[in-house]
Amino acid sequence: MVSSYANSTENPKAEILKSEAIKDIIAPIVVNFSSRRPNRIVPEILKPDISALGVEILAAFSPVGSMSHYDEDKRSVRYNILSGTSMSCPHVSGLSAYLKSCHPDWSPASIKSAILTTAKPMKKSFSFNLVGEFEYGSGHVNPLQADDPGLVYDISKEDYLEMLCNLGLNASNVKLISGENYTCPATSHRDLVKNLNYPSLEAKVEALKPFKLMFNRTVTNVGFANSIYKVSVLPNSKVNITVEPDILSFKSLNEKKSFVFTIFGGEIPNQNVISSSLVWSDGTHNVRSSIIVMV
Numbered sequence: 001m002v003s004s005y006a007n008s009t010e011n012p013k014a015e016i017l018k019s020e021a022i023k024d025i026i027a028p029i030v031v032n033f034s035s036r037r038p039n040r041i042v043p044e045i046l047k048p049d050i051s052a053l054g055v056e057i058l059a060a061f062s063p064v065g066s067m068s069h070y071d072e073d074k075r076s077v078r079y080n081i082l083s084g085t086s087m088s089c090p091h092v093s094g095l096s097a098y099l100k101s102c103h104p105d106w107s108p109a110s111i112k113s114a115i116l117t118t119a120k121p122m123k124k125s126f127s128f129n130l131v132g133e134f135e136y137g138s139g140h141v142n143p144l145q146a147d148d149p150g151l152v153y154d155i156s157k158e159d160y161l162e163m164l165c166n167l168g169l170n171a172s173n174v175k176l177i178s179g180e181n182y183t184c185p186a187t188s189h190r191d192l193v194k195n196l197n198y199p200s201l202e203a204k205v206e207a208l209k210p211f212k213l214m215f216n217r218t219v220t221n222v223g224f225a226n227s228i229y230k231v232s233v234l235p236n237s238k239v240n241i242t243v244e245p246d247i248l249s250f251k252s253l254n255e256k257k258s259f260v261f262t263i264f265g266g267e268i269p270n271q272n273v274i275s276s277s278l279v280w281s282d283g284t285h286n287v288r289s290s291i292i293v294m295v
């Protein structure tokens with residue numbers, strides 16, 4: 001269009017206007033048409049994981065698709081503006097591909113860990129009476145920081161298979177998922193599902209029954225070779241939390257260190273949700289995990 005106008009007249013004129021930035025003071029916030037709430041099948045794994053831009057996103061669009069999603073609409077476009085998880089997801093996929101290009105040796109779980117532990121906690125929306133984590137998970141993606149997370153929570157394929165065994169799947173069911181023979185450890189038990197080395201911590205407990213929940217975690221150093229990380233936990237008056245050890249010192253890159261995270265709780269009524277967070281910090285990197293206990 002610009003080129004045909006320029007050719008159509010001897011003295012073409014154009015004006016380039018300064019772009020206008022509009023700040024939406026409530027952003028970022030999870031829009032109210034977005035899915036929320038706990039993971040009903042495996043409550044030991046916090047869902048959703050992460051939040052990313054997904055409202056009114058300009059992107060390429062199939063010219064054979066209906067631009068308004070109505071069959072009668074025959075207009076064909078190469079670009080469209082859409083909103084939804086399907087627009088948010090490509091941002092996170094692109095970020096994952098970017099992180100893989102910067103760190104070719106990182107596993108998918110390490111990439112996910114880097115994205116989750118560096119995300120920024122968000123504001124809770126006003127339309128839902130839920131803890132914020134059930135809307136945004138770890139928070140809003142922070143791509144620049146995700147490139148330098150300091151520590152990652154890695155997970156191997158075997159760790160996932162072991163988790164499926166702990167969930168109660170038998171060998172034939174595990175094989176349907178893994179595609180290969182796998183023998184479940186004899187110690188498989190539902191209580192061990194929460195030991196999956198996930199970058200967030202969640203568990204469900206029975207109402208009005210005192211509890212002690214232990215989570216085993218292992219972090220891998222991808223920050224400075226020589227570094228000392230100290231833990232801090234956001235207190236929640238309904239529970240006591242301990243982390244053992246509470247200092248991790250690393251001497252080399254890719255070195256792994258384990259810790260045990262324990263939550264003690266009293267008699268908490270049904271339908272309560274306790275939220276907290278844990279941060280490992282070396283003064284430069286803040287490696288943050290969301291913590292949720294559902295009653």
Ligand SMILES: *[C@@H]1O[C@H](CO)[C@@H](O)[C@H](O)[C@H]1NC(C)=O
Nearest residue numbers: 001002003004005006007008
């Ligand atoms: C405009 O003119 C240029 C140069 O002659 C030509 O390459 C281009 O195709 C023309 N554009 C249109 C839309 O006709």
Ligand SMILES: *[C@@H]1O[C@H](CO)[C@@H](O)[C@H](O)[C@H]1NC(C)=O
Nearest residue numbers: 026029031032033125127128
């Ligand atoms: C959805 O959220 C907007 C603010 O973002 C609010 O004005 C609106 O009332 C909400 N709708 C529902 C159905 O909760």
Ligand SMILES: *[C@@H]1O[C@H](CO)[C@@H](O)[C@H](O)[C@H]1NC(C)=O
Nearest residue numbers: 168169170171172173174175
């Ligand atoms: C595994 O569990 C499924 C049901 O989920 C059952 O149909 C199957 O027989 C079991 N297989 C073995 C080997 O126990």
Ligand SMILES: *[C@@H]1O[C@H](CO)[C@@H](O)[C@H](O)[C@H]1NC(C)=O
Nearest residue numbers: 171175178179180181182183
């Ligand atoms: C899995 O085990 C079955 C029975 O034990 C065996 O027949 C099959 O070859 C094994 N498959 C693989 C991929 O090892």
Ligand SMILES: *[C@@H]1O[C@H](CO)[C@@H](O)[C@H](O)[C@H]1NC(C)=O
Nearest residue numbers: 192195215216217258259260
């Ligand atoms: C969890 O960590 C503790 C302390 O290091 C260890 O004794 C225990 O065996 C671990 N549990 C599992 C299931 O790995």
Ligand SMILES: *[C@@H]1O[C@H](CO)[C@@H](O)[C@H](O)[C@H]1NC(C)=O
Nearest residue numbers: 210238239240264265266267
């Ligand atoms: C938490 O610790 C305090 C102080 O040691 C103790 O009084 C309280 O009973 C503990 N609460 C739980 C739920 O363990």
